[in-house]
Amino acid sequence: MEALKFSNYYRNIGYSNNTYRYHEYTHELKEAIVIMRKLIEDYKEKNKFYDLLLSLTNKEEDIKIIKDIMEDELKHNKLLKKIYYELTGNNLKEDRLNKFEDNMLNYKRNLEKGLKKELEETEKYRKIMSAMPDRRKTLSVMEILTDKLRHASWYNYLIAKCI
Numbered sequence: 001m002e003a004l005k006f007s008n009y010y011r012n013i014g015y016s017n018n019t020y021r022y023h024e025y026t027h028e029l030k031e032a033i034v035i036m037r038k039l040i041e042d043y044k045e046k047n048k049f050y051d052l053l054l055s056l057t058n059k060e061e062d063i064k065i066i067k068d069i070m071e072d073e074l075k076h077n078k079l080l081k082k083i084y085y086e087l088t089g090n091n092l093k094e095d096r097l098n099k100f101e102d103n104m105l106n107y108k109r110n111l112e113k114g115l116k117k118e119l120e121e122t123e124k125y126r127k128i129m130s131a132m133p134d135r136r137k138t139l140s141v142m143e144i145l146t147d148k149l150r151h152a153s154w155y156n157y158l159i160a161k162c163i
Helices: 008-012 027-041 043-055 060-088 107-131 135-162
Strands: 003-005 019-021
Touching: 027 043, 027 060, 027 107, 043 060, 043 107, 060 135, 107 135
Parallel strands: none
Antiparallel strands: 003 019
């Protein structure tokens, strides 16, 4: 496998050069890097989904909640890109939009879809968090994870309002 660059942080803790071979990663960290890559690449798709939700409601409270979630997602994307770069030395762009095909006009069904996605992502972020090599990265991922749980609560609230 191609050598992946590590930041000066890793060089300062005992690596003699600024590269770290992919095969030297733990299995958990390899898996976390793959998950991070997919989450970063899927960012545009998620943004399109939130735009759809916004188009399906005119309730100010719902709009505010959805926009707050969107802002958090932007923050998460930036944090993940930073961690990914620090671990691999590679920058990723979120340029995938091919999976976003479901633009059904049922607000409640799309909220349920969003809830399911948030809950699925909590599992991914738990895996990422457990593989982080230092406390700063662990805390960054923990921030994202707690936001995901808060988003799931907001989705539950919005779904309950639809019933």
